[in-house]
Amino acid sequence: MSNHYLNSPGLSNANQNLVLAAWARSLDIEAHALHRANDDASAIQRFEIAAEHDLTDWDPNTATFIQLFNISLLYAPTWFLDAARNIDDDVLALESTMLQLGYEAGARSLGEEVLYYAEDIPYYEDAQLNVTSHSKDIRRLEAACPPDDIVAKPLDALDHYFTISAFGEHSEPIAGAGYDVFSDTVGQLAVLVAAAQRTKGYGTFMLARVAEECMFDGLIPQWVTPVGDEIGEKMANDVGFILSGYRTSVTFA
Structure with missing residues (x-):
């Protein structure tokens, strides 16, 4: 560090x-x-x-x-x-x-x-994906993820959120993302991918897409990932995020 x-x-x-x-x-x-x-x-x-x-x-x-x-x-x-x-x-x-x-x-x-x-996010084509902003789709996505992934704040508790799925009558959500507005200026991002859809690039796609949505709303996207999380760091680098700092926290009994 x-x-x-x-x-x-x-x-x-x-x-x-x-x-x-x-x-x-x-x-x-x-x-x-x-x-x-x-x-x-x-x-x-x-x-x-x-x-x-x-x-x-x-x-x-x-x-x-x-x-x-x-x-x-x-x-x-x-x-x-x-x-x-x-x-x-x-x-x-x-x-x-x-x-x-x-x-x-x-x-x-x-x-x-x-x-x-x-500041700058690459464009990702999503014409073949259905985008929704329904809590029921977030719940279906969370059900398709390991319990450890849902310990943090649920996506539908964020200020803005959405999911993607293939077009079709009963298509299951592939991934979801959202952000909370922090101090009027920054969008704190979150991404969740269904367990069966991982390693296919959807996490990187969702990070880019939610960062773009964040910037459309006039906010600076912020991505926080644990130190040593190679997947989270690779997603950030692939999308064009810039390493800017570190945070270490403890809580007291």
Whole structure:
């Protein structure tokens, strides 16, 4: 997780600022401070945000460390901020470090993740596919997936979602995708492919399609995948997403 890889020249400075502004709004901090620090690539600057109950998108019983472009953000209880203050970003980003700092509070890992953003999405032809936005189709798709795939938020609970299937009277859903609007500017994407339809390129197709829908709505697409998830990372690279950061989170007992 070297900071060397976090600066993303492929993502325009204007869109970097929009992404940073979205994070700033969600954390109720000043966006201009993030912008200024991001423009100075000579020294990574960490911003500390004390965990609060009145931030809609954040759980005060967690600690989250984010490396994004040329800055880093640490949202955590005050005691965790104090304990982490003198630890280098590359070390703090490790799951083991976060768990060690929160050991006495019963820390449990929520994982290490890669953050991607996109500006330009390749066009994928879908003339031979039926696109729907019905909850019943999402339920049918989820029934065709392993239970572990449905642990996260259901697709039909997202702000926008759709499924694809072949044309036909009783065609089963092949895949689905959707996104939540984060802080007015970013679309947080999700993709789900029926177990029997995997390794056929539908995941990449759906990621491109939902990212395109997201941009049509004036949002910057965000794709988050676990560190080491080769499939998720390959999908991102194939579609044209740009590696922009990392996120490590723990929750406390």
